[in-house]
Amino acid sequence: MDEQTTKLIEELQFKTSRAGGKGGQHVNKVSSKVMLIWNVDASSIFTDEQKTLLKERLANRINKEGELLLDASSDRSQIKNKEIVIERFLNILDEALKVDKPRIPTKIPKSKIIARLDRKKMQSDKKADRRWRHE
Structure with missing residues (x-):
């Protein structure tokens, strides 16, 4: 990981809670679900233009407080x-x-x-031949 990524990870907050689903008693006593919280406005890594772009493109993931929320509960291990x-x-x-x-x-x-116009003309001629003519 580069230095910028390390600084970004330091800005993150994590909350843990019990995950639902399979696992029996283990699920009921271990907080393995991890929620990531990152405040876009408070970030010192990105420029104002980048923050605006992030807010625009991630609008459906950012709450009213300007926090990006993600969670993971697919593994039994909190670290994973x-x-x-x-x-x-x-x-x-x-x-x-x-x-x-x-x-x-x-x-x-x-x-x-020209090829498209030729196809159209051929189709038109084909349909014209089917028409009943008065004579």
Whole structure:
């Protein structure tokens, strides 16, 4: 991990709780579910533009207090769930901060336009031949 990722992980808060589901008595007595909480506005790693972009792209994941909430409860181990939720968090941030390439509109080649018009003419002729003619 690089230095920036380490600083980012230090900004995270974690809460644990009991996970539901299979596991019998183990589930009832061990807090293996991990919830990750990260305040976007309080982050010192990202610029204001990056924070705005994150808020825009992750709007459905950020609550009213400006916190990004993620949880993991797929594993029986709290440590493993913490690793899973950190990895998901880093992937989500990477995806949200990707800069989209601008689309360069392309011109339709003349040959394709002519071929389309030819197909349309052939279809029109076929339908015209089926019509009943008055004579």
